[in-house]
Structures are given as structure tokens and as C-alpha cells.
Amino acid sequence: MKFATIGHLLDENTLRQLPASWIQHDFIISPELDVYGTKGHLSGILITAKAMMTQPRSAVRQKILDAALFLQNEYAVDVVQLGALTTSVTNGGKWLTDQHQYNGYVNHGDSYTAAVTCQTVRKVLSMVHRDPADLTLAIVGAYGIIGEAVSKLIVPQFSHSILIGRDQSKFDKLEKSLTGNFETTVKLVTQNADVVVTATSHPTALLGSEHLKKNAIVVDVSQPVNLAIDVCRARPDVCRVDGGLVDFPVPIPIPGMPPGKNFACIAEVIMQALKEEKQHHVGSIELDHLHLTEAWGIEYGFLLNELTNFGTPIFQ
Template identity: 35%
Template sequence: MSKKFAFFIHPRSEVQKDMRRVHPLLGIVPDIVYQQVLKRIPVPPFVSGKLSTQDQRLQGELILIPFSAKQMLELPPKKVFSRIEKAVDLAKQRGCELVGLGALTAPLAGGGRLLQKRTDIGITNGNAFTAAMTLLATEKILNQTQKPAHLAIVGASGSTGQCFSELLAHQIKNGSIASVTLIARNEIRLAETENRILKHKPNFHVKLSRSMNDVKQSDVIILLTSSTENLLRSEHLKEGAIVLDDTQPRNTSPDLCKERPDVMILDGGLVETSGVFCSMDIGLPKGHAYACLAETELLALEGHQGHFSIGNPEVEQAKYMIFLAQKYASYGFRLAKFRSFGKRVDRFDSMVDMEANA
């Protein structure tokens, strides 16, 4: 039996633009005013939208945490986490049995670890399905390359990054990748990610790095970081590189396309959910969702009890999400066609069969 769920969101880099999506009148307030008001006044989390299917089998709510992405990362962690806890309390009060952590609420709650003590409601960080969808997107990209590609994973030590890296080694066809460069700040966790890869592909050529400059050698770059900055710049990219930006807030700027017309930047983490209605504009085309939201929806449809993806998801959890996507395919839950800053890209139209990756 399906369960009512909540999914957490917050304004991203352009606060005014995101608040306008909540209500047109909120779009009148300039960004600088929002930054000051949200920092000084303890505005509580509130319901900003609803999600449902036509048959009413799925019922969910979007709960907005009133901090900008910049504030989420710069304010004292205790202050931010306290607001996340209040959002969990609100979800419980409204009858939700499952909560999905969207955007920066996941890393700032330790991937859900800081909420594990909650036994009254289930928590998932959405990273298992995100890793699975990123794998499918990467396969589509690699199918278009003329020779084995040099691949870079930026944010490889994170929750999604580690799961994706292991999935990549576990599932990817031999000969499609020439080398993998893992980039992150934490050297110990980078080494853990390397071990996950070599466990499945001992002959993989893996390089560890803490510098974005080492992206320069890569044909395909996967962005999986938690940052409000445009980390990837023109000087980091080789000619003809393909970038899959799987971050929210995103780590690439539209200006990069103007500076480097030879480079393809793709929007990552997008799932087609044509059977799910959302009352709020979340900045995506109608019938689309981010993979972390789709994970929460799938678990709710399945009636999942308790926590699911906490901390670093396991490969088996990612495969389970693919299984659920197939089970509830009548509502969509398939990899969306590629877009670049919201505009359709037809170059990668050949679809990947999810069943082959289950």
C-alpha cells in the first residue's frame, strides 16, 4: 500500500526566480532582500506544492525550507539542520510517512545520517536512483564516442559519487572507458571510491586528484558535487568534451556554452514522470522530475517502510530502484531525453534499455 510522502526543496542560486515559482507575488522581492530576510528572520518551512497521480495512488507534498543555497552552505550547520528537522516535523504532522531530501538538504543532513534517529518517519536521500540514472545517462554518452573515453567524476567521494563509481565499474561494457579520473577534496574517501571500482574492474586505469585542472584530459565529465559555485570553467575542458552536470544548484553556467561552443553540457539527473502531476513549477518541463524526487515517489508507491538511502547508497539499492522504475513504468520513471540548460538535445536520442542494467 502506498504511503504519503514529503520532499524537501529550497531556493537555489537565483532566489527571486525560485520564489516566484512558489507564488507570483514572491517574485517581486529582489534577491538581496531575500538573502537578508531569510538570514535574520526564522521563517518556518512550509508546504509549497503537491504531487499526485490521476488514480490518487501517489500523494505527496513539497516542503520548502526557506534558506538560499548559499545560506545553506555558509550559515552555522546547527542552524540549518534545525530548520531541516522542523521540516521533518511538519511532514510528520501532515501525515507523511516518508521524506525525501532534495538538493542541499541531503548533504547537510549527512546524507540522512543525522536523521536516522527518527523512527517515526522514513528518510531517503535520493542518491540511489540518482546514481542509477546517472549511469544510464553515461552509457548513452559513451555509446556516441568513437573510441574508449577518458572519464572524469567530479565529486567522486560523495554519496552519489561513490555509488555511481561502483555502478560504473559493475555495469559498464568492457572497452568503452580508457581511464577514470576521480576528483574530490577528501583523499581518504577518494581512495575508498577507487577500491570500489577496482573491486569490480581490477584492470581499470584509475587516477586520483584533488584538482579541477585534471579534468582537462577527459572526454566525458560527470559533475556530482555539492556547491553553489560554477566549478567547471572553460580552461578545465579539452576540445569537444561532454559534460553531464548532475548537480543542484548546478556547477556549470550557460556562459560556458558561449565561451566553448565545441563543448556539450547536458543536464543530468532528470527523469520522465509523465504520470505524476506537480502543482508547483520546479523549474523543469512538465512531466519531469529530478531523480532524487523520483526515488521518493517510487518508494512511496511501493509502500516502503522506514529509512532507505542513508549516507552512501549501495549498488543493490540502486538496482532495486531500477526494478521499481520498471514496476511503475506506467507513470513514467524512465531516463528523460537529454537537455542542455533546459533545451532539448537530439544528439543522444537512442534509448538505453533499463532492463539490461537491472
């Protein structure tokens, strides 16, 4: 199977980081990649995260569909991965699977990202010798696709969890599926949390210094990031960890990506293509599939290893 990612510009600067030869017919498309014999492309649409979330939803969705059709018709792509906020604006990818002109498979890549996020939380706590049973967790974006799966997997391990969203009515489904000691809120009340996981569709940084407890650990999965580098500089006590990054032994030319690393979501679609798995993975994450992606990650060596903050190793 041939794979492609569909991303977008994170901000106005992203375009400058891309080689000019990657821009074709209003789309971003990389040269063909070869990962262990499976071929594919990185691709994207030319709009920023802010525009993704503020332009009319129908117009943004049309751009994503146009990109999927371009990849299908011009590059014979079989499976597309919805990168960054393209999942958020397509109802978790379900909208794209309903478009009859697109015949391929759709994967949001969030299953392996959620798995790696949980691994990251466990790993950073073991590095600092802290037991989650003694700690308070906050998940920002808790009923989103990644947030929901991460909540199911790690809330039971913490002393207390604060699950944060924007719409109280959207917590119903999550509350029914969770065990453990937790509260839900639409207020950004992370200031008492020892560990904060961000997985939001907010298109810019969200957490300021005032939102963070002394020595807080923040696993920032969001792209664009929810905890900016200037807050990290102002708060050296805070440990920000890049969420959703894995080792990737095959060079992959993602602008801004630390060498040898890749997003877990991109690794997931590449693993799907390597496995020739002809299925959609959209909407809520099936935990069995999440665990399968972890097994694939072990098989291909796309693993969480060193923890980084904006690409710099944290524990040397």
C-alpha cells in the first residue's frame, strides 16, 4: 500500500521552511519516500492552523478532500493520514470516509499517538521517581480523540484527574467509560496538577506560567504546541516533554523535526501501509488497535526512547 500524510501549515513561518519544489497545484508534496520498501509522501494543504479553525468548515474540508483526491489520482496513494488539525475539522476523519470520490483508506494516526503519550507520561514519572498514585493529572482536550483514549488508559493510575474541555455536554460519553477519581470542567484549571497532558485543537499556545504548578510536568501532544518555548524559559522548574514523538531510523524530511524522530501519527500510517492493513481508523480510538500499533512500533523500531523538549534531550 502507498501512504501519504495530509498536514497543514502550523503558522505563517512554516511555508518558508519548505523546499519550493514541494509546492504543486496549491498542495505541499514531498518527493517519494521509501520506508523499508513501502512508498509514500508527506503532503499538506496551504493553510495555517489558525485558518483551519476559523475559516468556514465546508471550505477547509473541501481543501482536505481536494488533497486526498490529488494524492489518489496523481500519486496512486491508498491510505491517507490526517495530520494535526485535519482530524479535528473532519469529525475525526469520518467526514472524509463519507466522500464517495475518495476510495482509499483514512487513518487519523491518533491511536499510536495516544499510546506513545501514555508511554511518555509513565517514562517521565519513572525518570523523576514519582508515583502517579500520589499525583494529580490534568488532561486538556480530554474528550477529543487522543484525550479520550489517554484518559481511559491513565486516569485510573492517578490519585485524582482534572479532565478539561470546552463543552460540558461532550463529557457524557467519556464519563461513562472511565474509572478512577476524576472531575470534569470547562475551565482551564491546571494550576494544581502535577502532570498536564495537552491534546487540544486550539491553534496557538494555551498554557501560561499562571496555569502551571511548581515543578509541573507537561506532556504537550498538541500541534501547534500548547506550551510555548518562552513559558519554558520563564519557568525552568517546569518540565515540558514533546508528546507523540518516536524514534524513526529512516531519514524523513519533516521541517523542524529533530533528526531520527518522527510524529507517532505519521509512523502509524506508515506501519499500516507496511502491514497492508486495508481499513479506516477514524473517530474514537479502539483500544485493541491502539495496543496493536504499539506491537507494530516494537516490530519496526518506531519507539519512544529519549524524552525531548522542543527537540532537545531532557535527561542527558
